[in-house]
Ligand SMILES: Cc1cc2nc3c(=O)[nH]c(=O)nc-3n(C[C@H](O)[C@H](O)[C@H](O)COP(=O)(O)OP(=O)(O)OC[C@H]3O[C@@H](n4cnc5c(N)ncnc54)[C@H](O)[C@@H]3O)c2cc1C
């Protein structure tokens with residue numbers, strides 16, 4: 001859900017960026033972080049809690065809390081709220097602590 | 105190891121002004137921020153500012169920011185490391201930094217910390233469901249990225265942040281179901297509260313959130329009335345059909361890096377919880393300074409003044425001459441006194457008294 005009309009800000013004219021979330025194609029725009037692009041696509045659960053595996057969304061959006069950690073291009077624990085979205089990135093919802101070179 | 109005479113950690117209003125003063129005095133400054141864009145919390149402040157006239161009270165945060173960053177660009181001895189997170193700090197003023205998955209070390213003669221604060225959460229049932237977001241985070245999402253957090257929001261907390269973010273949600277076309285306030289009085293300034301009321305948003309005092317409802321994400325929220333001891337009253341529950349719950353119940357300073365190096369930290373609730381022990385903005389480690397929300401949770405206006413003072417002090421300690429230093433420090437101090445006058449400043453004044461007692 002992108003803001004269409006705003007009395008002060010304008011977000012028009014930004015280039016579209018394709019990326020993959022759980023192997024499905026999505027689109028973000030220039031200036032997005034991974035997390036903002038997902039939320040714009042109504043994807044709210046980004047990771048899951050360590051023990052009970054409860055779904056988790058972002059919380060702080062500025063890199064403080066780790067509740068947005070995801071697997072990005074094979075790398076776990078990427079703080080997606082402060083990582084700029086890049087073309088063709090492969091993003092997976094993370095389960096637990098994450099393993100290196102794993103999909104989830 | 106890479107070296108920089110001064111390292112400023114955090115490019116919010118405090119870090120930007122501190123860097124500016126040091127550069128003016130002639131020092132070499134490396135400014136580090138984990139974000140791609142500079143400005144800290146200021147980036148997303150589209151509203152006109154509360155604060156004093158001198159500190160741009162009539163301007164929007166985003167405009168102030170532009171001026172602050174432009175100030176730095178002309179200096180040859182200015183280096184910027186954005187998208188770089190400082191992850192370690194040692195008492196001999198070595199910083200460990202992380203950029204693009206690579207770690208490197210940086211040695212400084214003087215370090216200024218202006219890392220700001222992180223937002224609190226509060227305990228309630230299902231408070232970890234996706235859709236429960238910190239208010240500042242929602243502001244970031246809307247004003248920096250142009251994205252709505254949801255369709256309908258319940259705001260918890262009526263301090264300035266809760267009020268301002270509620271207003272901005274409405275501006276972005278998101279419905280605000282209500283603002284809940286646990287105490288009997290609205291926390292923020294009256295101007296912000298009346299703006300919201302004019303839009304038909306109710307601010308409900310003596311109320312808090314009981315639970316978030318939903319499986320995979322928030323589908324509703326349950327609020328309840330609180331008694332004098334802030335305990336929820338059974339039977340007073342009310343349901344709000346919202347997809348987002350926004351938490352605006354305060355911030356705590358990000359003191360971890362200073363603590364790693366052994367700088368003293370004290371709990372002073374009026375300043376926001378654990379804060380570094382400071383004397384003239386210097387921590388208990390010589391040549392290491394702290395300013396802005398990290399020193400005490402306040403406003404961008406005071407953060408900018410504190411940054412300047414810390415910058416001037418650090419420049420002097422490095423033997424640079426600061427023009428009209430005494431006069432300027434006096435004027436800056438007066439400005440802070442001014443900003444903290446009146447009832448809204450009561451807390452901070454009390455907190456700073458306690459701090460004085462410590463040093
Ligand atoms: C939602 C909201 C609305 C507000 N509205 C107003 C207002 O209207 N008027 C007003 O005067 N004040 C307002 N404030 C308060 C004001 O924003 C803050 O007091 C001010 O921004 C503090 O400035 P600072 O420089 O200390 O910290 P910040 O602005 O928080 O900046 C800290 C910077 O440090 C960086 N950082 C932190 N840790 C690291 C690390 N380890 N490595 C690298 N970088 C790091 C962060 O990325 C950030 O850029 C508001 C605050 C919020 C949350």
Ligand code: FES
Nearest residue numbers: 059061065066081
């Ligand atoms: S949401 Fe807190 S670190 Fe990303």
